[in-house]
Structures are given as structure tokens and as C-alpha cells.
Amino acid sequence: MKDSNKKSKKSSSDSVDPVKNTIPEMPKDKRTKAYKEWVKKYGDQISESNVIPEMPKDKRTKAYKEWMKQYGDQKLPSNNQENSSKSDKKETKKVRSKKVKLSDNVTQFEELINSEDWFTKRKEIEELRSVINTILKKNDSDEISNTKSDFFKILRIYSSKKRKYFSDLNSNQKENLLKRQALIEKIKDLIVVDENPNKLYSRFKLLKEEWHNTGQVPIVDRNNIWETYRHHVGKFYDFLHLNRDLRELDFKHNYEEKLKIIERAEQLDKVDDIIKASRDLNDLHRLWKNELGPVSREHSDDLWKRFQAASQKIHLKRQDFQKEISTIQQDNYLKKQSVITRMKELTSKLPKTHSEWQNKIKDFEKLKVEFQSIKNLQRNKNKKSWNDFRVATKEFNTEKNNFYKNQKKELKKSIDLKKSLIEEVKAIIESNKISENSNRVKLIQEEWKKVGYLPRKISNSLWNDFKPLVNKFYDILKSGAINLDKNEQKIYDEKSKFIDKLKFSKKKYTVDELKDEFVLSIQSFNEIGELNLNSSTILNSNLMRKISSIIKSLDIDKVEKDNLIFDFELELSKTDSNEINKKIQTIKRKISDLEVESNQFQNNLEFFSSSSSENPLFKNVSTKIESIEKKIEFWRAKLKKIEKV
Numbered sequence: 001m002k003d004s005n006k007k008s009k010k011s012s013s014d015s016v017d018p019v020k021n022t023i024p025e026m027p028k029d030k031r032t033k034a035y036k037e038w039v040k041k042y043g044d045q046i047s048e049s050n051v052i053p054e055m056p057k058d059k060r061t062k063a064y065k066e067w068m069k070q071y072g073d074q075k076l077p078s079n080n081q082e083n084s085s086k087s088d089k090k091e092t093k094k095v096r097s098k099k100v101k102l103s104d105n106v107t108q109f110e111e112l113i114n115s116e117d118w119f120t121k122r123k124e125i126e127e128l129r130s131v132i133n134t135i136l137k138k139n140d141s142d143e144i145s146n147t148k149s150d151f152f153k154i155l156r157i158y159s160s161k162k163r164k165y166f167s168d169l170n171s172n173q174k175e176n177l178l179k180r181q182a183l184i185e186k187i188k189d190l191i192v193v194d195e196n197p198n199k200l201y202s203r204f205k206l207l208k209e210e211w212h213n214t215g216q217v218p219i220v221d222r223n224n225i226w227e228t229y230r231h232h233v234g235k236f237y238d239f240l241h242l243n244r245d246l247r248e249l250d251f252k253h254n255y256e257e258k259l260k261i262i263e264r265a266e267q268l269d270k271v272d273d274i275i276k277a278s279r280d281l282n283d284l285h286r287l288w289k290n291e292l293g294p295v296s297r298e299h300s301d302d303l304w305k306r307f308q309a310a311s312q313k314i315h316l317k318r319q320d321f322q323k324e325i326s327t328i329q330q331d332n333y334l335k336k337q338s339v340i341t342r343m344k345e346l347t348s349k350l351p352k353t354h355s356e357w358q359n360k361i362k363d364f365e366k367l368k369v370e371f372q373s374i375k376n377l378q379r380n381k382n383k384k385s386w387n388d389f390r391v392a393t394k395e396f397n398t399e400k401n402n403f404y405k406n407q408k409k410e411l412k413k414s415i416d417l418k419k420s421l422i423e424e425v426k427a428i429i430e431s432n433k434i435s436e437n438s439n440r441v442k443l444i445q446e447e448w449k450k451v452g453y454l455p456r457k458i459s460n461s462l463w464n465d466f467k468p469l470v471n472k473f474y475d476i477l478k479s480g481a482i483n484l485d486k487n488e489q490k491i492y493d494e495k496s497k498f499i500d501k502l503k504f505s506k507k508k509y510t511v512d513e514l515k516d517e518f519v520l521s522i523q524s525f526n527e528i529g530e531l532n533l534n535s536s537t538i539l540n541s542n543l544m545r546k547i548s549s550i551i552k553s554l555d556i557d558k559v560e561k562d563n564l565i566f567d568f569e570l571e572l573s574k575t576d577s578n579e580i581n582k583k584i585q586t587i588k589r590k591i592s593d594l595e596v597e598s599n600q601f602q603n604n605l606e607f608f609s610s611s612s613s614e615n616p617l618f619k620n621v622s623t624k625i626e627s628i629e630k631k632i633e634f635w636r637a638k639l640k641k642i643e644k645v
Contacts, residue, residue, distance in 0.1 A: 102132065102135050102136075102139075102144055102147050103147050105128060105131060105132050105135070106132060106147055106150055106151045106154065108128060109125070109128050109129065109132060109151065109154055110150075110154045112124060112125050112128065113125065113154060113157060113158045113161065118161065119165060125158065129155070132151055133599075136148055136151070145588060145592060148592065148595070149591070149592075149595065152595040152598065152599060155599060155602060156598070156602070156629070159602045159625075163622075170218070172215060173215070173216055173217050173218045174217075174218060176214050176215045176216060176217045177217040177218060177221055177225065179214050180211065180214055180217060180225050180229070181225070183207055183210060183211050183214070183229075184225075184228055184229055184232055186207055187204065187207055187229075187232045187233065187236055188232055188235075190203060190204060190207075190236055190239075191232075191235060191236055191239045204236060208233075211229065226290065230290065248296075250293060251294070251295050251296045254292050254293050254294060254295045255295045255296070255299055255303070257292050258288065258292060258295060258303050258307070259303070261284050261287060261288055261292075261307065262303065262306050262307050262310060264280075264284060265281060265284050265307060265310035265311060265314075266310045268280055268281055268310070268314055269310070269313050269314065269317075274314075274317050274318055274321045275321075277314055277317070278314060278318050281311060281314050285311070288307065325376070326378070328376060329376055329377050329378045329381065330378075330381075332374050332375070332376055332377050333377050333378070333381045333382075333385060335374050336371055336374050336377070336385045336389070337385065337388070339367055339370050339371045339374070340371070340385070340388045340389055340392050342367055343364065343367050343371075343389075343392040343393070343396065344392055344395070346360060346363060346364055346367070346396065347392070347395050347396045347399060350399055350403075351403075354407070354453055357400065357403060357404075361400065364396055368393070371389055410452060411453075411454060411455075411458075413452075414451050414452045414453070414454050415454065415458065415462070417447075417451050418448065418451055418454075418462045418466070419462070421444050421447060421448055421466065422462070422465050422466050422469060424440075424444060425441060425444060425466070425469045425470060425473060426469055428440070428441065428473065429469065429472060429473055430542075434473065434477050435477065438477060441470065441473055441474075445470065448466065488531060488532075488535070491528055491529035491530075491531055492531060492535060492539070494528050494529070495525060495528050495529075495531075495539050495543075496539065496542070498524070498525055498528060499525075499539070499542050499543050499546050500546075502521060502543075502546050502547070502550070503550065511556070511560055511564070514551070514554070514556075514564060515564070515567075518547060518564075518568055521547075522543075522568075522571060525543060537579075544568065544569055547565070547568055548565050551564050551565055566638060566641075567641075569583075570583075570641070570642060580642065583642055584639065584642055584643065587635050587638055587639045587642065588639065590635050591632055591635050591636060591639070594628050594631050594632045594635070595632065597628055598625060598628045598629065598632070601621050601624050601625045601628070602625065604621050
């Protein structure tokens with residue numbers, strides 16, 4: 001094959017119009033078993049011009065056809081063409097290095113996914129996806145939110161296409177298994193047929209051709225179905241007692257094919273990559289054993305001895321290579337043990353504060369990464385190393401857990417104290433005793449600062465509850481709601497009483513009945529009188545809390561409850577553009593966070609193989625993605641609704 005490649009290179013450089021369909025060198029990532037086997041069997045059929053012969057029907061595998069589709073019409077490059085190719089690659093790198101707009105990248109991403117040959121472009125797609133993700137991480141502004149949303153939509157389409165592709169592949173393999181089982185049954189039936197031997201053999205050849213034209217079966221069934229097929233083929237030959245001419249023809253064919261295998265085995269001695277050579281040799285042995293029948297006795301021993309001699313050369317090289325590997329494996333083992341020693345040293349000197357522990361945890365995690373990055377150990381040494389690693393990790397985690405366990409009581413006290421401060425501010429606001437409690441709110445803020453350490457997540461959550469309340473208190477204080485004139489105070493008090501007395505007569509309502517009742521209530525509330533914007537905001541907020549409480553107590557679907565509460569929030573705030581804008585921004589952030597979460601789960605699916613559709617973990621991730629998608633659609637519907645206000 002190498003010689004033919006050299007010839008094709010020469011012909012392409014000497015001629016202005018080189019021969020079409022010359023065989024290019026097979027790319028490393030495309031050296032499939034199917035291609036290699038085809039070359040081994042049919043490589044001698046290639047003409048002097050290196051024109052690719054028609055692929056035999058029994059070898060038209062998907063892998064070969066994909067390779068032919070991508071590379072079959074390429075010509076072998078001349079020296080000038082090779083230089084041109086290198087130049088093109090450099091130019092491509094220059095282009096990629098330039099800053100490209102996010103929208104352009106997303107557009108290109110969409111075009112690649114929507115292309116007919118998208119599956120062969122997965123590497124390019126994944127590279128572009130990584131570029132876009134990097135841009136999004138560095139820039140999370142509102143300006144790119146629409147482009148970001150478009151990207152996530154396209155990404156979901158891409159993931160869906162991949163899942164469908166592998167699902168279809170799995171289904172096709174299962175269908176092929178049924179076809180092959182049916183063919184075996186037909187071969188079995190031939191054995192009991194009383195018919196002319198030549199006609200039987202013709203029917204048998206058709207079945208063999210159909211067998212080889214049938215695609216791949218699931219990997220777990222391949223060996224079993226092949227052994228079953230071979231068994232019944234052998235029984236057919238025994239039954240038929242092939243006449244001498246047919247048997248000799250078969251012997252001749254097998255002899256020629258075995259000679260080709262031997263020649264390829266002898267060429268493997270020239271291959272520098274001993275691992276590849278060993279794999280190829282194993283393929284040749286499987287081909288010798290499984291694909292080819294016997295030869296005449298006079299040639300059988302000689303062929304086998306020659307094949308064994310060629311194999312022995314590769315085996316000896318593999319042994320020498322293995323010795324070198326053993327030395328490397330021992331060095332890697334010592335490196336791993338060194339990391340474990342440093343892990344134990346970290347555990348021997350325990351910190352006393354949270355910040356010290358956080359630094360210690362970071363150092364420990366770095367050592368874990370270093371340990372896991374060291375590969376290629378002997379199996380027994382690898383097992384011991386992992387056991388030592390697990391022990392060291394367990395010791396560290398035990399000490400860490402003990403520290404934070406002892407801190408739980410203090411943490412609970414701090415959490416309870418901050419919650420009580422939140423409730424106190426809330427009670428002051430609800431009591432409408434604003435001015436007389438201004439000093440108390442200041443003291444509450446000071447007390448909040450003095451509360452002990454809390455984990456960031458908990459601290460942020462409590463702060464997100466506390467800060468809006470404090471801001472609301474000072475907004476009320478500044479608004480003048482506490483300094484109303486006599487008439488305004490009367491309106492303020494009447495509206496407050498209206499809110500306190502608001503209730504419904506029954507527990508069960510239709511959605512339309514609820515809407516009518518609330519509309520009437522809001523109209524009655526507004527007819528009491530008008531106040532300044534700040535005072536109205538306070539009362540509207542109180543009214544909405546009361547309405548929400550009533551809706552939550554009613555016997556209706558939860559989704560309907562949420563939709564109703566949202567609708568009446570809009571109704572009460574539609575005159576306040578600032579409030580509307582706040583709601584829009586809040587919903588956009590929720591949608592963005594959900595899209596990021598969805599993207600993370602989509603990435604997790606990449607770790608599953610094409611046959612993982614029944615895997616519980618795969619199903620769990622898929623279910624989570626579907627749930628997030630529903631949430632995204634829910635918030636998008638609300639966003640459309642609020643944007644119409």
C-alpha cells in the first residue's frame with residue numbers, strides 16, 4: 001500500500017490534470033478496521049494509475065463510505081500542493097486568532113450544525129463551541145443576552161441531533177442483528193434440502209453475500225453471532241461434500257488471501273509504532289482465523305510457519321518495548337507515592353480557622369489533580385497507589401468534616417440571629433411605625449455586621465432577604481408616607497383597612513371567577529382615593545401580599561396560582577415603569593441562569609457513549625435537561641406577557 005501511495009504522489013506531481021479518485025493517505029483518525037481490511041483484501045486490484053476500484057458489495061460498510069465521501073475525490077498533493085496546504089493552515093490560524101464578533105461565531109455555529117455533513121464536522125463544531133463559551137464567560141452583559149440565548153437554542157438542537165443519530169445507529173444495529181439471525185436460519189435450512197449440490201451452493205453463496213452486505217450489529221453480540229454463523233457454515237460444507245473442483249477453487253482462494261496476510265505481517269516489521277503494529281498483527285490473526293477457510297495440506301504448514309515467523313518478530317519488539325514501559329511505570333508509581341506523602345503532611349498540620357482550612361483544601365485539591373494526572377502504572381501498583389490515595393483522602397476529609405461539624409452549632413446561632421433581625425425589620429415596616437424606629441433599624445444594621453462567620457452561599461441568601469427590607473424601610477422614610485396631611489392620612493388608613501378586611505367567601509373558584517373577583521377588589525381599592533407614588537407603592541405591595549396569601553390558600557392548580565399572582569402583580573405595577581423594568585431584568589436573569597445550567601447538563605451528556613441510552617445516569621441527565629427546558633419556556637412566556645404591558 002505504501003508503494004502505491006508513492007506512485008500516486010509521483011503521478012500527481014508530473015501531470016497537470018492528475019488522475020481523479022487517487023487514494024490519499026488515510027488520516028490517523030480515520031484508520032478504521034473496515035478500511036484496513038478492505039485494503040488488505042483488495043489493495044492488489046488498484047491499477048497503475050492508483051484509481052480506486054469499485055468497493056465490493058460485501059465491504060460497503062458505513063465507515064468506508066464515510067471515508068470515501070470525505071476523501072475519495074481528493075488527489076494526492078504534490079510538493080507545491082503540500083506547501084500550499086501548509087500555507088493555508090497558517091492562514092486559517094491567523095484568521096482564527098483575530099477577534100470575531102460573537103454573533104458571527106454563533107451564525108457559523110448554526111450553519112455547521114444545519115449542514116448535511118454535520119456529523120463529519122463535529123471536531124470543528126466543538127472547537128467553535130468552546131470559543132463561544134469562552135467569550136460568554138468573559139462577557140455576561142445584557143448586550144449579548146439575545147445572542148447568548150440564540151446560541152443555547154442552537155446548542156440544544158445540536159445535542160438533540162446527536163442523540164437522534166446515536167439512537168438511530170443503535171436501532172440499525174439491532175435490526176442488522178435480526179437480519180443476521182434470519183440468514184443463519186436460512187443456512188440451517190439448506191442442510192435438510194434434497195437438491196442438486198451446485199444449486200444449493202449457488203443459494204449458499206447468495207446468503208453469504210447478503211451476510212457480508214448486512215451492516216454492523218451491537219458490539220456485545222458480534223462475537224457470538226459470528227461464531228454461530230461460522231459453525232453453521234461449517235456444517236453446510238460438511239453436508240454438501242463439495243465436489244473436488246469447488247473445494248480446490250476454495251482452497252486456491254484461501255491460499256491467495258493467506259499469502260496477502262503473510263506479506264502484510266512481514267511489512268509490519270518496518271512500522272515504528274510497535275503498539276500499532278501489534279494491533280494490526282492481532283487484526284491479521286483474527287482475519288486468518290475467522291474470515292478464511294482451509295488450504296490444501298501441502299501448503300498449510302508452510303503458510304502457517306511463515307506467518308508465525310513474521311508474527312514472532314513483532315512479538316519480540318513488543319517485549320522490548322514492554323521492558324521500557326515497565327521502567328516508566330515504576331517511575332510513575334514513585335511519583336504518585338510522593339504526592340500521597342505530601343497529602344499526609346497536610347493532614348498532620350491541621351488549621352484552626354475557616355480561612356486556613358479553605359487554603360488547606362485548595363492545596364489538597366491541587367495534590368489530587370497532580371496525582372490523577374500521573375498515568376500508566378502496572379495494574380498491581382496502580383491498585384496499591386489508589387488504595388493509599390483513598391486512605392490519605394479519607395483522613396483529610398475526616399479532619400475537615402470534624403472541624404466544620406463543631407462549627408455547625410455556632411453557624412446555627414448566627415443564622416438564627418440574622419433571621420430574627422430580618423423578621424424585626426419586616427415587622428417594623430408592616431406596623432407602619434417608621435419614624436420612631438429609624439434608630440432601631442440603624443442598630444439592627446450594626447448587629448448584622450457583628451454576627452459571626454457564615455458560608456458564602458448562606459450569607460448571600462440571608463443578605464438578599466435583609467438588604468431589600470432595609471432599602472424599603474428607608475424608601476418609606478424618605479417618601480413622606482409618614483407625613484401625610486389629614487385627607488391623605490384618611491385615604492391611607494381606609495386603604496390599609498380595606499387590605500386587612502379583604503377575603504373571599506368560598507374556597508373553590510374557577511380561574512375566570514377569581515379574575516373577576518380580584519378586578520372588582522382592585523377597582524374598589526383604587527376608588528378610595530389617590531396618594532403620592534411612594535405611598536401608593538407601599539399600599540400596593542401590601543395589597544399584593546394579601547392577594548397572594550388568599551390565592552395560595554385556594555383549592556386550584558399550583559401553576560394557575562402562580563399565573564394569577566403574576567397577572568395581578570402586573571396589574572398593580574403597570575403604572576410604575578421602574579417596577580416593570582425591574583421585573584423584566586429579573587426574569588431575563590432567571591432565563592440566562594437556566595440556560596447556563598442546561599448547557600452544563602448538555603456537556604455532561606458528551607461523556608456517554610452511543611449505546612448509553614438505557615443507562616440510568618444518562619436518563620437522569622436527560623430528564624433534568626427536559627425539566628430545565630420547561631422552566632425556560634415558563635419564564636419566556638411570563639417575559640412576553642410583561643413586555644406587552
